Amino acid sequence: MELIIGGCFQGKLDFALRKYGADRCAVTEGALPDRERLDEAALKGRVIVIDRLNVWIRDRLLAGGDPEEELRTFLEDVPDAVVICDEIGNGIVPADRFEREYRERTGRILVDLAQKAGGVVRVICGIGQKIK
Amino acid sequence: MVTLIIGGSGSGKSDYAEEYAVSRSGGGKRYYIATMRAGDRESLDKIARHRKARSGKGFITVEQPVSVEKAAEKTERFAKNEKTALLECISNLTANEMFSGEKPEPAGRTADRIVWGIGRLCRDFGNTVIVTNNVFEDGNRYGAATEAYMKAMGDINRRLAAMADEVIEVTAGIPAVIKGRKRDADR
Numbered sequence: 560m561e562l563i564i565g566g567c568f569q570g571k572l573d574f575a576l577r578k579y580g581a582d583r584c585a586v587t588e589g590a591l592p593d594r595e596r597l598d599e600a601a602l603k604g605r606v607i608v609i610d611r612l613n614v615w616i617r618d619r620l621l622a623g624g625d626p627e628e629e630l631r632t633f634l635e636d637v638p639d640a641v642v643i644c645d646e647i648g649n650g651i652v653p654a655d656r657f658e659r660e661y662r663e664r665t666g667r668i669l670v671d672l673a674q675k676a677g678g679v680v681r682v683i684c685g686i687g688q689k690i691k
Numbered sequence: 692m693v694t695l696i697i698g699g700s701g702s703g704k705s706d707y708a709e710e711y712a713v714s715r716s717g718g719g720k721r722y723y724i725a726t727m728r729a730g731d732r733e734s735l736d737k738i739a740r741h742r743k744a745r746s747g748k749g750f751i752t753v754e755q756p757v758s759v760e761k762a763a764e765k766t767e768r769f770a771k772n773e774k775t776a777l778l779e780c781i782s783n784l785t786a787n788e789m790f791s792g793e794k795p796e797p798a799g800r801t802a803d804r805i806v807w808g809i810g811r812l813c814r815d816f817g818n819t820v821i822v823t824n825n826v827f828e829d830g831n832r833y834g835a836a837t838e839a840y841m842k843a844m845g846d847i848n849r850r851l852a853a854m855a856d857e858v859i860e861v862t863a864g865i866p867a868v869i870k871g872r873k874r875d876a877d878r
Contacts, residue, residue, distance in 0.1 A: 648699025650829025666701015673863035690865045
């Protein structure tokens with residue numbers, strides 16, 4: 560698994576598409592691919608790219624899900640996925656309890672993914688820096 | 692040696708700072724200067740989580756929500772070289788100092804007092820490790836009090852970074868040295 564992080568609109572997805580070739584990537588935005596998409600990607604030899612993981616985390620939290628556990632299970636199944644996530648922790652701690660939890664849990668999920676990842680890239684102004 | 696460690700929420704900066712302080716301290720005494728005021732359930736949970744993460748790492752906790760310069764008086768009289776302080780964190784300290792009175796204190800005065808207090812603290816410990824927060828990149832507009840707080844934090848961070856021998860930014864648990872000596876891991 561490779562992790563790509565950085566602020567929003569910094570060119571993270573473009574970075575991944577350049578690296579792996581746009582026509583070789585199967586991209587989902589704010590969602591984990593379902594079984595059907597995974598099978599299709601496997602058949603065509605595509606790289607699974609999950610863009611905006613933070614949006615998926617937020618949706619799962621709002622739905623009362625367990626994003627940490629769901630992601631762990633998913634990555635056991637798809638260990639070569641490229642995971643892209645916005646950096647959302649560099650701001651004033653929100654007054655709203657849910658917003659605080661969303662930021663904190665997203666941050667901790669990223670720490671965990673970074674530990675497991677084969678590589679971590681941080682993108683700013685379209686430029687990727689390999690930090691692991 | 693003075694080290695400033697910066698990161699966002701959930702960036703893993705605290706865990707990294709603890710490991711860093713332990714490795715710096717060698718066999719010396721380790722003090723954790725805690726600035727969070729216990730209030731609601733959430734802050735109690737957070738304090739409990741941090742305490743659990745620290746347990747077994749040999750830190751003595753000193754509660755110092757304001758006036759950090761006084762923390763040294765609460766520690767034992769060992770030679771300076773044998774004492775390491777981990778101060779966590781500037782965002783709580785700044786909020787406590789700024790918003791303790793009836794009216795928020797002007798940003799400049801809060802910043803001056805905190806930087807002075809930490810300067811004093813650094814004279815009493817052989818190693819001072821300071822944790823601060825990146826609160827500057829969410830692009831939101833806030834009211835005057837919060838913007839004054841952000842201004843104070845920015846000012847404090849810049850002055851502490853100037854004072855520090857080493858400044859490390861933590862992203863997703865991964866450290867990057869942004870000031871100071873490059874270590875083997877970064878070469």
